[in-house]
Amino acid sequence: MEVVIAPAEELAVLAADAIEALLRRRADTVLGLATGSSPLKVYDELARRHAEEGLSFAEARGFMLDEYVGLDADHPERYRNVIATEIAERVAWPAERVQGPDGLAADLPAACAAYEEAIRAAGGVDLQILGIGTDGHIAFNEPGSSLASRTRIKTLTKQTREDNARFFDGDVDRVPTHCLTQGLGTIMDARHLVLLATGRHKAEAVHQLVEGPVSALWPATVMQLHPHATVLVDEAAASRLQLADYYRQTYASKPSWQGL
Known part of the structure; x- marks a missing residue:
């Protein structure tokens, strides 16, 4: 696992460079x-490169991590709409080439199985962008999630719903109680994981992710078992890391040709 500590703007550039x-x-x-706040600066940078440098997404495929269950198709916080607004429409990414789990499906387990098959049929994910919740969840894999889990329906914790209430005018009662999410096993199948975290409120989760034991109590710790995982954090999010100086030294000594 590589840990890079830098200002948020620089982290976004590094992630965009890899993409x-x-x-x-x-x-x-x-x-x-x-979705969420963590990748927004990355999407801004990719949109800039599309507009100014001709970076094309026309033939790329995109797979979303998760989706709320039951939100209307036109709801602004439905993740399919969020992804369209934040990145797909800004880079002229054909809508049919960006998929998410179907939170409005009549048969949710079947929709989850179909989503897994769609990812496999596309050849698997080359680079997976991730954020991390304050309780250590990635995607919507809440504490207690199986480290081998696949795409499935999950019940959101009280903490996650409170954290996400900011997207629903601060009203936690408007945040759905269920979601469909890629499982930890699904995420681990991606060839490169790139997780971004900023802010002191993420510091404990980042500490557990990087330096804690691998445990379902902190689901993101499964990333320690991945052969190509990159953790991009600002100084505030890195404030609990015991080996922060070593991570800085390692990154400063990295060959310029290597990339993430």
């Missing part, structure tokens, strides 16, 4: 897309 390198090398790259 651009994939797209320039292979136009049909498969990207894993996260």
Whole structure:
């Protein structure tokens, strides 16, 4: 696991560099897309490169991490709409090439199985963007999630619903209680995991992710078992890391050709 500590703007550039390198090398790259605040600066940087430098997403595929269950198709916080607004429409990404689990399906387990099959049929995810919750969840894999889990329906914790109430005018009662989410096993199948976290409120989760024991209590710790995992954090999010100086030294000594 590589840990990079830098200002948020620099972290976004590093993540965008990794995505651009994939797209320039292979136009049909498969990207894993996260919602929430963590990837927004990355999406801003990718939109800039599309507008100013011609970075194309026309042949790429995108798979979302998760989706709320039961939100109306036109609800602004339905994650399919959030992804369209934050990245897909800004880079002229054809809508049919960006998929998410169907939170309005009549048969939710079947929808989850179909989503797993769609990811497999696309050849798997090349680079998965991730954020992390204050309780250590990635996607909507709440504490207690199986480290081998696949796409499924989950009940959101009180903490997650309170954290996400800011997207629902501060009203936690408007936050759905259930979601569909890629499982930890599904996420671990991606060839490169890139997690971004900023702010002191993420510090404990980042500490557990990087330096704690692998445990379902902190689901993101499963990333320690991945052969190519990158953790991009600002100084505030890194404030609990015991080996922060070592991570800084390692990154400063990294060959310029290596990339993430």
